[in-house]
Amino acid sequence: MTDILIHLLLTIFMPPLLLGVIGKTKAAFAGRVGAPFLQPYYDLAKLIRKGSVFSDTTTWIFRAGPIVTLAATLVAALLIPLGSHNSPVSFAGDMVLFAYLFALGRFFTTTAALDTGSSFEGMGAAREATFACLAEPTLFFTLMTLSRLSGSLSLTPMLTNLTVSLWFRAGAALILLVGGMFIVLLAENCRIPFDDPTTHLELTMIHEVMVLDHSGPAFAYILYGAAVKLFVIGAFFIHIALPIKTGNPLLDWGVFILSMLGLAVAIGVVESIMARLRLLRIPQLLVAACILSAFSMLLILR
């Protein structure tokens, strides 16, 4: 019961902190002091208090977009185990639901963007859909590999089954998965080198350009949803990359939080040392990620 409570608390309150850590890391690399760690919380609080403006040409889809996306992401967060603790909700085949909850969120984000009728947002929606198509196979190959390794179709046994000793038995396959999933983690969460979350030029945006017309609380939901998504996929990634288990529940929570913060630092480092890729090169990298995970599955199936 405490575990579930901690799970919920972490899911709700930790995600913006990751963004703060990423921002701080980047600032450190740039030699700046940077915004405080809690800046994303202030931003969200400010946006929530603001009013909203909705264009006359939009329909209910535009209003539903941010809410459905956030809801879908939060449900997905219920399916994923954090650290070595079981997830609150778990059943056979929930990995498919997990993958498609993100797809549902994306569907609503893109349709909401299309609903505005703006050409910029349409462009963003097209890019988002294209890259998502290329990123999805990687996620599925990864899920299939993991389910083969654990002999289970549910996320909780699948991910908690991963141990350090498994790394010695199937290290090559797991390295490939880590490589592929890290690329997907960056792509799904619109980080550099795929997308620059801080860019101000609409033509180069992917995700940001879709949400230009949202304001106030709706925009807050979007930002918060994005943070939760980063948290969830990050937690997934941590399971594969750092399957450390101490046995002590409380210590495990500590390990989990530390590794999530470490991941955020890693993302910040990547963002600091890499430039954004040309749009043409993005599919190439995503296909490479897909091949890595497919190859990993091949090694496991053999």
Added chain:
Amino acid sequence: MSEFADQLLVLVMLINFLVLGSSRMAIAIRAVAVQGVVLGMLPAIIHSFSWHLVAIVIGMILAKGVFIPWLLFGAMHKVQIKREVEPFIGYVSTLLIGAITTALAFVFAAKLPLAPEHQGLLLVPASIATTITGFLTLTTRRKAISQVIGYLILENGIFIFGLLLTSAMPVMVEAGALLDLLVGIFVMGIVINHISNEFSSIDTSRLTALKE
């Protein structure tokens, strides 16, 4: 130790993908050098110690890891080759073809009537996949130097299969393989130089005076 050998072979196959997908010549040359070194270490891992083995390992690492990349880089700087690889087919398509053939290599290798002690080893699929990658690079790249890289990968693939036999084959054949590679590259390098003098580029797709 065969598990460690398997990890190395996975690395070899990843390098195949890297060569297929990378657009920069220098990356491809370095990748092939790393592949050569990894392959050079393999015999030491899967076979027990002997002086013959030491000779092979040192020879392989020096030749594939040091000498040939040095030759290739030398040719690249001397002829001032542009950094881009310039394939006939796009990177993503060659990468996909490479991935599919690698998958097929695994399927195919599982059906081969191997000796019982070699069953389940990664050597055979890695050999097939690397050989095919070499072919793919050889045929889809426009520049002479990329074709040499493709040939090297092809040779690496053949060498991997040869690892199944190293305990049973006399040293001469291996030396021959190495020698042929060295001299072949050497002669090719000279030819590349002359190609550059005559055409001021080493784009073999310009070599079209002779055709039906």
Added chain:
Amino acid sequence: MFYSLVLLPIAGALLAWFTPSNRHRPLVLPVFALLHLTMVADAVISPPLPSPGGWIALDPIGKLFLATITLLFLACAFYAVGYLSYRQERSNRVLCMGLLVCLSAMTLVTISHHLGLLWVAIETTTLAMAPLIYFNRNARSIEATWKYMLICSVGIALALLGLFFLAYSTIVARQEVTLLLEPLIASANRLSPAWLNAAFIFLLVGFGTKMGLAPLHTWKPDAYGEAPGLVGALLAGGLVNCAFLAIIRVYQICMRADDTAFYHNAMIAMGLVSMAFAAVFVVRQADFKRMLAYSSVEHVGILAVALGLGGDALFGALFHVINNGLTKGVLFLSSGNIHRAYGSKNCEQVKGAFQRVPWSAGLFLAGFIAITGSPPFSPFLSEFTIISSIFGKGEMLTGALFLIFLAIIFLGMASSVLPVVMGKTSPAVVKSNYRDRLLTVAPPLFLMAIILMLGLWIPAPLRELLQQSAQLLEVRR
């Protein structure tokens, strides 16, 4: 004895390398060619020598190929003296050395009974030939050399993979792991059939590339067209035979396997495809040296078909090795003369060679008649043996295709060769001071005389040698 056969040309190569004078260096070639010929004659006639560890031996097949190569090389060596006196503007150091290294490697091919050694020797011939093709140092010869190197290197690499498969078939079958010919032949029926098949395919493709079996012949027209005439002669008469010998060695092993149908069919199919390619491309070929290259592809096809058929055709195939090798020598050497005399090898410009270089033109015509299988020359005999054997076996479709391709190639070559030799020299063609000389005419004439003699009368020892060789290739279980 064996060592000296191989090392003698190497000594010659070193001598050529260190000879300072460009004018006198080519003289090394005929001296060493004569020495090599006498040593070969001695080795062929004398009783079989003890073979060191089974790696090196001279069996009847090897004798046959060795004799052909040394005769052809002798002719080319004398020709080279005449040819290089015209090419004094360019250093011939690499050419002379390359030729002798190539002779050494070709000798090693014929005497090696270890497939690994054989492979190394074939690889050496490939490498030694590359600078020779590049002798003219222009853009076209670079292109030809590049194609030759790349395609042949890939072929050789595949052949190595084939050898590995062959060795692996012994591992799978729990036999002694070896690449020595005799133990492999002895244990062929116990080898793993799947791996033996794979080995056969890769070796056929690999050495077939070197030999020029279609569709792996694409380097051939370029290399033959751009190389000097005497290099073309050695490529078409020497290297092709070496690669064919390598295939024969593999075939010897495969013929002892339990089920040989696959090998027969593969050889016949490859051969017919080669002939078909040659028939398509030889027609309306504007460049007479490239035409000769396609003729070479055709004859390689004939050899493959004959080898695949087995039985009486084997005698024809082995006899055809000699005939094709020597006739190609005549054709390439004489066409080199015509090329020199006109400064062109385009049939549009080269016409009426009879008036300008009567001896070379006559030899070219005679060579054409011989290579297309017309009496009284020896290729007629060997091709006739093969054809009668095809129909004797009731392979009507193969026989019909074979004859159709031969007819098309005859017509195609005739339409190019006859104007070149007989037509009228157009006044627009530049004059050249090249005229027939003893050293550039006598060598092809010598080869032509051998072909004519073999066409009229086969000496009894040769017949015996051919029969012994053919027996080695029979299917036997």
